[in-house]
Amino acid sequence: MPVTVEQVLEDIAQCLRVEPAEITTSTSAAELPAWDSLAVVELVFMLQRDYDLALPPAQATTLRSVEAVLATLRAAGKLA
């Protein structure tokens, strides 16, 4: 079942170990210290675990903003 943007924001917050309120559709790694390289690893696993989505390795490093995560899910047809 396609997931909502709100659910994705919650999942990202969980990966980054920050409060959900800190994550909006405009959040990016540049402004959030918790969004470091290890957090990107967490996002990679989250996409496989929660959305059955295996990224090509070269695409993994693009997961540096909420919009990039949403775009990845949208391209895979996973976003409502």
Next chain:
Amino acid sequence: MSAFLQAIATELAARVQTNDDLVAGVDGWTADRILTRTGVTERRIAAADETAGDLCCRAAERLFAESGIDRATIDTLIVCTQSPDYFLPSTACVLQDRLQLPQSVAAFDLTLGCSGYTYGLWLARSLVLSESSSNVLLLAGDTYSKYCRPQDLAVASLFGDGATASVITRSPESVWAKIGPSVLGTDGRGAAHLIVRAGASRLPTSETPSDRYLHMDGAEIASFAVATVKTVVTNLLDKVGLRWSDIDAFVFHQASPTFVQRLIAAYRLPPEKVPLGLSNVGNTCSATIPMVLEQCARSARFQPGQTLVLVGFGVGYSWAATLIEWKKD
């Protein structure tokens, strides 16, 4: 004709490095952060004058002492390491003499990292099944800590130093496991994502720290691993006509305890089917799988007749999955 894993012995570097030791003098890191991100509580670090060859040698001596295997019966020596004693000769040649193995032994190095043990099992089984070898001594050891930049804790927190010795034989007497088929693979496009650039022929020297030490793109590697491990296991099971649910245990390369837990969650595997180990050792590269097997053997975690899948994956990129049937009580 079949090939069997006869025994495994482990040897760790003596020095223990805790997370508190690691973060001392490095800004931006705490011991708790390392533990949360990696699951590693402490790691073993080789001394300045201690090599992977030394660790492999001690592992082999321990194997001969504990198992009673006669070194004179070894006809093939494979040393899997990416931390050789020298550019040349191969570490295997040096260890033939140090271990006093017969001069009739075939000895060579296998320069793979985290896929090395399952590659080694595949190779040793192939040698036994083709009747080229009868008793293969497979040594797997590395000292990646020497490649880690001390300030780069995202990398240095993961790795520990150690080695294992295994014997693969055609004799079915008193063995730990029967070795089944493997599925292997390579994708050299990943070479730049886990690499020590300087020191060999392409770049003999460099003043740039990132060239002289281990460079790791964690997100790329995670993405590679989460996709590749699933594919290689599925391909192996298809090859032998089994399903994921038929497997009693999956022994993954222990990139880190947290990494393995992420794989368990991503594939929705029953946690009791996936041994977790080495939180007090660190990632010993090609030696992690045999170290976990040895720990499980000591605790009698596996039962005779159980089917296991071993999966090595990492630097290269390179990967291999091997099916084994456990025999040891």
